[in-house]
Amino acid sequence: xxxxxxxxxxxxxxxxxxxxxxxxxVNYIKKNGGHGSWRxxxxxxxxxxxxxxxxxxxTNYLRPDIKRGxxxxxxxxxxxQLHGILGNRWAAIASQLPGRTDNEIKNLWNTHLxxxxxxxxxxxxxxEPFTSHCPALExxxxxxxxxxxxxxxxxxEAEARLSRESSLFNPSFGKSDADFFLRIWNSKVGxxxxxxxxxDKNTCQSPISQGSSSTKCGSVSAITMEIVPxxxxxxxxxxxxxxxxECKSSKSYIEDLMAVSDSSSSNDLELEDSSDTxxxxxxxxxxxNDMSFLEGNIDKYETCTAMLAENSYICSx
DNA sequence: AAGCATGGCAACCGCCGACGT
DNA sequence: AACGTCGGCGGTTGCCATGCT
Numbered sequence: 001x002x003x004x005x006x007x008x009x010x011x012x013x014x015x016x017x018x019x020x021x022x023x024x025x026v027n028y029i030k031k032n033g034g035h036g037s038w039r040x041x042x043x044x045x046x047x048x049x050x051x052x053x054x055x056x057x058x059t060n061y062l063r064p065d066i067k068r069g070x071x072x073x074x075x076x077x078x079x080x081q082l083h084g085i086l087g088n089r090w091a092a093i094a095s096q097l098p099g100r101t102d103n104e105i106k107n108l109w110n111t112h113l114x115x116x117x118x119x120x121x122x123x124x125x126x127x128e129p130f131t132s133h134c135p136a137l138e139x140x141x142x143x144x145x146x147x148x149x150x151x152x153x154x155x156x157e158a159e160a161r162l163s164r165e166s167s168l169f170n171p172s173f174g175k176s177d178a179d180f181f182l183r184i185w186n187s188k189v190g191x192x193x194x195x196x197x198x199x200d201k202n203t204c205q206s207p208i209s210q211g212s213s214s215t216k217c218g219s220v221s222a223i224t225m226e227i228v229p230x231x232x233x234x235x236x237x238x239x240x241x242x243x244x245x246e247c248k249s250s251k252s253y254i255e256d257l258m259a260v261s262d263s264s265s266s267n268d269l270e271l272e273d274s275s276d277t278x279x280x281x282x283x284x285x286x287x288x289n290d291m292s293f294l295e296g297n298i299d300k301y302e303t304c305t306a307m308l309a310e311n312s313y314i315c316s317x
Numbered sequence: 318a319a320g321c322a323t324g325g326c327a328a329c330c331g332c333c334g335a336c337g338t
Numbered sequence: 339a340a341c342g343t344c345g346g347c348g349g350t351t352g353c354c355a356t357g358c359t
Contacts, residue, residue: 017327039343107326323358324355325355328352328353332346333346333348335346337344
């Protein structure tokens with residue numbers, strides 16, 4: 001029963017690839033117009049490797065469309081945003097960054113972005129602010145975390161909203177919210193969203209808001225966090241004064257979301273309407289919030305690390 | 318200059334879903 | 339239906355380069 005055994009691992013080479021091996025693999029794939037069966041490839045190409053090793057080498061290193069060089073700020077932002085939605089689904093995240101491999105993104109996350117979020121007082125796994133697990137990163141030292149809690153509430157609401165919308169948008173689509181998000185992300189709707197996010201977020205002129213009956217721009221702007229650098233110290237007077245207004249904004253944001261939900265569920269939705277709604281959801285989606293706070297705090301990383309060391313705080317991850 | 322610590326990254330390992338027999 | 343492989347994926351490891359003492 002079943003197929004014949006994959007490959008006899010005895011005598012197969014492991015470890016780093018030599019230039020000669022790379023050449024053999026590349027030449028074989030070029031010559032045959034593709035890799036074909038990975039299982040039979042090593043033998044046909046004259047390699048003493050298992051098919052799995054060949055596949056990994058090709059997809060992570062030798063593929064001609066691999067983008068070399070450091071990640072741009074935009075790419076890093078995108079990785080953080082997508083990780084917030086998709087979690088550790090590196091392949092799914094990589095599919096949104098042309099030329100980048102899942103391994104590369106995974107390494108980027110584990111070596112850079114995770115630390116950066118930790119420094120920001122954000123749990124890199126849940127993207128939620130830390131609570132009592134890490135005293136050094138609690139609200140007093142990081143006033144921004146209070147804002148982020150409010151922000152997170154709105155985000156969760158929007159995720160729930162997305163989930164509900166998914167069944168209206170495409171009833172046959174029964175996968176996760178994350179998958180639904182990717183579908184929108186890759187659609188023209190998502191394209192519009194990204195363009196708006198990149199160019200028009202400051203002017204509040206979303207392509208759809210201009211034509212729709214009710215704009216969510218106001219609430220989006222209102223809820224946008226003001227990230228205070230950690231060096232600003234414990235909660236400032238200004239942030240206290242703004243707290244009420246921010247809470248109200250959060251409330252109105254959620255009310256807006258619910259209003260959209262009610263209207264959409266009570267009407268007969270045509271595809272175009274759903275697309276508009278989907279775009280609006282993307283515009284409302286809290287990842288739309290400017291991630292520049294990360295840039296602004298990159299420089300704070302070393303300071304933060306020093307502070308943590310100085311206070312002998314140990315964060316349990 | 319030597320030894321040690323740290324960070325970055327390529328590669329391996331093990332698991333899982335899809336699919337062939 | 340059961341078994342086994344393939345291909346893909348995420349987690350982890352180990353090597354190497356660099357910086358620090």
